[in-house]
Ligand SMILES: Nc1ncnc2c1ncn2[C@@H]1O[C@H](COP(=O)(O)OP(=O)(O)OP(=O)(O)O)[C@@H](O)[C@H]1O
């Protein structure tokens with residue numbers, strides 16, 4: 268080693284890099300003791316694959332996930348990225364999700380569909396073993412990431428998805444170094460801007476419908492607002508029209524929540540009429556009733 272060179276450990280520390288297999292990270296953000304383990308394990312791959320170089324702070328702890336502001340690796344040509352990291356309790360309890368889950372394939376971490384005749388996995392899911400819960404959890408996350416990918420490529424209003432691991436999604440960060448974008452329910456829009464932004468939201472709803480999907484948790488608290496633009500987030504509950512008998516109802520609920528917010532901003536739209544209109548225009552498949560023995564995720 269040349270005299271003037273810093274020791275490798277110091278360089279890695281400065282980079283905020285992983286110090287080797289199973290090693291500790293150095294991040295600007297100091298996680299609390301209870302979050303440290305799962306946070307660092309969940310974002311390790313983002314460091315190793317050179318997507319991020321540091322975790323700078325926690326943006327918000329949601330019900331199911333916490334979102335962290337990260338310094339992007341220069342190769343991304345972005346300054347900041349948002350890492351959505353699921354809480355560990357997701358491994359222990361399945362959410363009350365049967366209505367959304369109906370008709371969805373189980374997706375493995377590599378995005379491949381888990382075959383219905385894969386007895387080991389299907390049994391584990393049915394019995395809700397620890398392994399089964401993990402498979403279910405990963406499936407949610409892969410659905411979320413896939414949907415974001417499709418929607419972003421199709422021109423939807425959402426943060427650009429960057430990468431995913433079995434427990435975290437990395438995406439474009441909306442906001443600046445001081446603060447993350449507020450959600451729509453935290454801001455007031457005039458009726459004019461409101462009408463424009465409602466159209467943007469509805470365009471994204473249409474893009475989803477065209478792909479046979481419904482968001483399932485759309486509301487003003489899952490829409491970010493920044494520099495007069497909106498970005499829809501939080502896609503794990505996305506429902507499949509073709510195989511989910513509740514899809515029409517889920518769409519209407521989504522639109523009702525969105526319209527309630529925009530009505531409070533002086534933009535009146537009839538959610539029911541909108542749902543009917545969009546459904547007849549875009550929903551190509553009406554699902555057959557499901558047979559009882561179909562174990563569906
Ligand atoms: N790309 C992003 N850029 C900036 N902030 C974000 C981003 N994604 C999410 N957030 C913030 O993190 C919060 C939680 O994200 P998200 O809604 O995806 O997770 P969640 O756990 O399902 O949340 P909740 O249960 O509160 O709905 C959002 O309300 C938003 O404030």
Ligand SMILES: [Mg+2]
Pocket residue numbers: 329488489501
């Ligand atoms: Mg949310």
